[in-house]
Amino acid sequence: MDNYRFKYIFKKRIQILFGFLILLLFIPLLKIFYLQVIQFDRFTALSKNNSIKIIPISPKRGVIYDRNNVILADNKLVHSLEIGHSFFSDLSEIRARLKNKLGIDIDIDIDITNKKISYLYENTVPISFNLTNQEIASFVAHQYLFPKLSIKQRFIRDYPQGKSSAHLIGFINRINDNDINFLEKENLTNQYLGSTHIGKSGTEKFYENLIHGTPGFKEIEVDAKQNVIRTLQEKRPVPGKAINLTIDYRLQKIAEKAFGKKKGALVAIDPKNSEVLAYVSQPTFNPGLFTNGISHKAWSGLNEKHSRAMLDRVVTGLYPPGSTLKPFVALAALTNDIRKPPFSIFDRGYYKMPRSSKVFRDWKRGGHGNVDIIQAIAVSCDTFFYGLGLELGIPKLNEVLDDFGFGKKTEIDINGEKSGLIANKAWKKKKFNESWYAGETAITAIGQGFTLVTPLQLANATAKLANPSLSIKPHLLLSIDGIKQDKQEGKEKKQSYSDKNLRWIKEGMVNVTNEGGTAAFLGKKSNYQMASKTGTAQLFGLKIDEKYNEDTLPDNLKDHALFITYAPAINPEIVIAVIVENGGHGGSVAGPIAKEVLDAYLKNKKL
Amino acid sequence: MIKIFQRLKKRVDVPLLAITFSIISLGLITLSGSNLDSSNIIINQVVNIFIGLIIFTFLVFTNPRILFVYAPVLFLLALFLLTLVHFFGVESNGAKRWLAFGVINLQPSELMKITLPLMIAWLYQQYQNKISLGLHFTAIFIISIPVYLVLLQPDLGTSIMIALSGFLIIFLAGISWRLIISSIFITILSSPLIWVNLHAYQKNRIINMLDPFVDPLGAGYHTIQSMIAIGSGGGFGKGWGEGSQTNLNFLPEAYTDFIFAVYSEEFGFFGVVIIFVLFLLLIYRIFILASSMQSTFSRLLTVSLGVSIFSAIFVNIAMVSGLVPIVGLPLPFMSYGGTSMVVSLASIGIIMSLNNHKTLIAN
Numbered sequence: 001m002d003n004y005r006f007k008y009i010f011k012k013r014i015q016i017l018f019g020f021l022i023l024l025l026f027i028p029l030l031k032i033f034y035l036q037v038i039q040f041d042r043f044t045a046l047s048k049n050n051s052i053k054i055i056p057i058s059p060k061r062g063v064i065y066d067r068n069n070v071i072l073a074d075n076k077l078v079h080s081l082e083i084g085h086s087f088f089s090d091l092s093e094i095r096a097r098l099k100n101k102l103g104i105d106i107d108i109d110i111d112i113t114n115k116k117i118s119y120l121y122e123n124t125v126p127i128s129f130n131l132t133n134q135e136i137a138s139f140v141a142h143q144y145l146f147p148k149l150s151i152k153q154r155f156i157r158d159y160p161q162g163k164s165s166a167h168l169i170g171f172i173n174r175i176n177d178n179d180i181n182f183l184e185k186e187n188l189t190n191q192y193l194g195s196t197h198i199g200k201s202g203t204e205k206f207y208e209n210l211i212h213g214t215p216g217f218k219e220i221e222v223d224a225k226q227n228v229i230r231t232l233q234e235k236r237p238v239p240g241k242a243i244n245l246t247i248d249y250r251l252q253k254i255a256e257k258a259f260g261k262k263k264g265a266l267v268a269i270d271p272k273n274s275e276v277l278a279y280v281s282q283p284t285f286n287p288g289l290f291t292n293g294i295s296h297k298a299w300s301g302l303n304e305k306h307s308r309a310m311l312d313r314v315v316t317g318l319y320p321p322g323s324t325l326k327p328f329v330a331l332a333a334l335t336n337d338i339r340k341p342p343f344s345i346f347d348r349g350y351y352k353m354p355r356s357s358k359v360f361r362d363w364k365r366g367g368h369g370n371v372d373i374i375q376a377i378a379v380s381c382d383t384f385f386y387g388l389g390l391e392l393g394i395p396k397l398n399e400v401l402d403d404f405g406f407g408k409k410t411e412i413d414i415n416g417e418k419s420g421l422i423a424n425k426a427w428k429k430k431k432f433n434e435s436w437y438a439g440e441t442a443i444t445a446i447g448q449g450f451t452l453v454t455p456l457q458l459a460n461a462t463a464k465l466a467n468p469s470l471s472i473k474p475h476l477l478l479s480i481d482g483i484k485q486d487k488q489e490g491k492e493k494k495q496s497y498s499d500k501n502l503r504w505i506k507e508g509m510v511n512v513t514n515e516g517g518t519a520a521f522l523g524k525k526s527n528y529q530m531a532s533k534t535g536t537a538q539l540f541g542l543k544i545d546e547k548y549n550e551d552t553l554p555d556n557l558k559d560h561a562l563f564i565t566y567a568p569a570i571n572p573e574i575v576i577a578v579i580v581e582n583g584g585h586g587g588s589v590a591g592p593i594a595k596e597v598l599d600a601y602l603k604n605k606k607l
Numbered sequence: 608m609i610k611i612f613q614r615l616k617k618r619v620d621v622p623l624l625a626i627t628f629s630i631i632s633l634g635l636i637t638l639s640g641s642n643l644d645s646s647n648i649i650i651n652q653v654v655n656i657f658i659g660l661i662i663f664t665f666l667v668f669t670n671p672r673i674l675f676v677y678a679p680v681l682f683l684l685a686l687f688l689l690t691l692v693h694f695f696g697v698e699s700n701g702a703k704r705w706l707a708f709g710v711i712n713l714q715p716s717e718l719m720k721i722t723l724p725l726m727i728a729w730l731y732q733q734y735q736n737k738i739s740l741g742l743h744f745t746a747i748f749i750i751s752i753p754v755y756l757v758l759l760q761p762d763l764g765t766s767i768m769i770a771l772s773g774f775l776i777i778f779l780a781g782i783s784w785r786l787i788i789s790s791i792f793i794t795i796l797s798s799p800l801i802w803v804n805l806h807a808y809q810k811n812r813i814i815n816m817l818d819p820f821v822d823p824l825g826a827g828y829h830t831i832q833s834m835i836a837i838g839s840g841g842g843f844g845k846g847w848g849e850g851s852q853t854n855l856n857f858l859p860e861a862y863t864d865f866i867f868a869v870y871s872e873e874f875g876f877f878g879v880v881i882i883f884v885l886f887l888l889l890i891y892r893i894f895i896l897a898s899s900m901q902s903t904f905s906r907l908l909t910v911s912l913g914v915s916i917f918s919a920i921f922v923n924i925a926m927v928s929g930l931v932p933i934v935g936l937p938l939p940f941m942s943y944g945g946t947s948m949v950v951s952l953a954s955i956g957i958i959m960s961l962n963n964h965k966t967l968i969a970n
Binding site for chain 2: 013018036043046
């Protein structure tokens with residue numbers, strides 16, 4: 001082959017080769033086009049995902065005050081021991097080592113490995129808030145042993161009043177599975193980025209959405225080793241709103257002190273506007289115990305069968321109203337033109353049912369003699385009310401009780417309220433598949449039988465008695481960030497009881513603390529007039545010839561003592577309902593507690 | 608000194624040199640965008656370029672006839688060293704690729720990449736008047752010896768590169784299309800057999816290439832980070848020195864093997880098109896020079912050098928953009944590092960020298 005021909009072939013081949021190389025280069029060019037132009041958004045996101053991290057900053061929880069700005073729940077700055085986000089699975093090992101090496105005991109059960117919850121967390125999660133200064137010093141000195149842990153400063157919830165008012169204030173605890181499910185359902189998870197705790201009971205729970213606040217964010221740039229290069233932007237968290245409750249903490253404290261070791265509940269309401277002035281449930285607990293997860297021992301102590309400290313008796317305690325129901329029963333009768341004064345009966349100490357041999361006894365052996373409806377309230381004459389009940393009948397009675405809010409929730413701003421029970425024929429048939437006996441009507445009229453009320457219902461009903469035009473439902477929220485809140489109207493229709501009937505009821509209730517009344521001793525010491533009713537709810541059915549002996553009866557079968565009152569009788573300022581569990585007689589046990597609160601509240605008022 | 612420049616000016620091909628410097632400049636610009644001790648990187652790279660230019664200048668003035676005369680000797684020497692690897696090679700990762708001479712480590716397969724094209728070009732120059740099927744088969748036989756030896760090491764990638772550099776010259780020498788097509792056909796048919804005989808790590812590399820997101824933190828990490836860097840560059844890039852993938856160290860080997868990803872991240876698709884045009888112009892100019900040369904040896908060697916530069920560019924970009932598995936291969940003229948820069952500039956120097964001595968090799 002000569003050089004010319006060789007060169008000719010070479011030139012042809014080199015053109016083919018160049019064409020081939022161009023085509024070849026198009027492969028990466030197309031790939032790069034695909035990456036940079038078509039998939040640009042995806043890779044931009046991936047690139048940002050690499051280098052930009054968003055760290056949530058949890059908001060400070062709103063402070064809870066009473067009506068006079070006494071702090072009920074606050075935040076305090078503490079040193080918290082924190083574990084890095086990526087080391088959750090090592091927690092149990094780290095916990096054991098902390099105990100071995102430094103003697104630091106982290107006695108909590110927190111499920112921080114739970115994927116659903118842990119995505120809320122920032123880069124570290126607190127595992128203990130309550131290290132002593134010594135423990136912190138010891139940890140810091142040995143930090144090199146625990147590279148996965150760190151000490152941070154955090155705000156945690158603080159309850160400066162200790163055990164006082166725990167049911168009212170409530171508590172917060174770690175966000176758990178149920179909470180996260182709820183937050184997801186309500187589409188609120190974004191509000192909880194960076195948060196570890198949530199309100200679990202009381203006001204802390206009901207007003208969680210107000211108190212919690214809105215988290216902020218810190219957008220940071222990190223390098224491949226997760227070192228922070230710079231902060232790109234920062235949005236400060238919006239702290240939760242501060243709220244004032246209608247509660248007067250001073251009354252709260254006085255009531256708790258008056259209760260002493262007794263169990264029960266006290267509710268005080270301003271009858272002019274249904275503001276709850278006191279909300280006491282005894283015994284109580286320390287809400288601060290829950291902030292860091294409660295130990296099993298403390299938890300079982302709180303749920304001990306006889307004391308049931310965790311139980312909020314104000315809205316979930318169900319009690320037979322006993323004689324405190326009588327003013328309402330009496331009003332029902334008068335409204336239906338039954339037993340209006342001057343009608344009276346002669347009480348021999350028992351009531352014999354017509355056309356029956358069944359006999360119901362009065363609480364007073366020998367009876368009260370001649371009593372009209374006013375007197376019957378003042379001396380709490382059972383005999384009068386047995387007959388009244390039978391004359392009135394359950395439907396008409398229940399109509400009035402319903403008017404006063406019995407048997408249904410008051411819709412107070414606390415979770416878990418119970419509706420109590422106003423029994424009737426249909427209910428009994430459904431529940432026990434039994435028909436209604438006339439005798440049951442008779443005992444219902446004295447507040448025994450099936451009827452169950454919460455202390456709040458009792459106070460609410462008494463407030464309606466004190467101020468018949470009251471249509472606002474009982475509530476605890478006074479103001480948000482200092483701005484007064486509108487009162488919410490209750491569902492009940494406005495009452496239309498005649499003034500005359502109401503005056504008779506009031507007269508009866510005023511006479512309770514007058515000479516001859518069931519709580520006459522309270523009136524003697526009083527410089528204002530009060531309208532009250534005592535009640536003693538039997539938990540233990542006495543046989544006809546059996547004598548109630550407080551000393552031989554086990555504590556948990558002793559009668560509940562009840563007392564409702566409002567004062568002053570004219571233009572009432574405050575309504576109180578008190579229940580002392582297994583306290584015995586209402587007037588002598590529950591009455592003095594109510595009186596102390598009344599005295600304290602009315603002392604500063606110009607009457 | 609001025610004299611040298613004047614003489615150099617006559618002997619260099621200005622368009623080729625201009626293209627080369629444009630590419631080198633883009634590399635330097637990319638390097639200087641680094642926020643990590645960039646001054647050191649820049650100074651070192653400028654020194655590398657300077658050394659490369661000295662060798663370039665030396666080669667421009669050197670008579671390429673030496674290459675022709677010593678081609679068989681150089682090839683045989685490389686072949687000898689390659690055989691030595693088989694017996695005395697340093698073993699690492701289950702492969703014998705290196706010879707250790709005291710402190711110097713030598714990889715004879717790399718030498719073979721240069722000396723084999725030299726040898727085949729010599730063969731066709733020597734027997735250019737007697738080109739026949741027999742000569743082609745002789746060339747194929749010569750190629751198969753080093754290819755087989757490198758396969759034994761084992762080093763699949765390098766042996767493919769050596770084979771291609773040899774076959775390229777046979778192709779340019781005018782082997783018939785019928786032979787080319789039938790051999791491609793045979794290769795495709797035997798590919799399942801090749802797969803079966805691949806080592807596990809080679810299979811892994813190929814699987815990873817097909818889907819790097821299968822193992823995002825392991826073998827696929829480099830590829831993914833590189834693709835993220837390129838993809839997030841978009842049409843016009845994040846701007847010079849603004850590549851977050853690079854500056855925050857998500858992109859490994861950012862300034863050596865992966866400099867193209869840095870460039871793409873900061874200058875976008877627009878920048879990519881510019882560099883592609885420059886690379887094509889470089890190869891085009893080399894081919895133009897080759898076709899104007901008089902001797903067969905010069906032409907074949909020039910194209911061979913051009914294609915070897917091209918394949919390094921192609922493999923590097925294909926690797927960085929996630930088309931082929933990660934192999935430690937720098938981007939000619941752009942990657943930070945002395946060896947790559949010196950070898951690339953030397954190749955250009957040899958091409959210019961061949962261009963100057965068009966008639967120096969007797970036909």
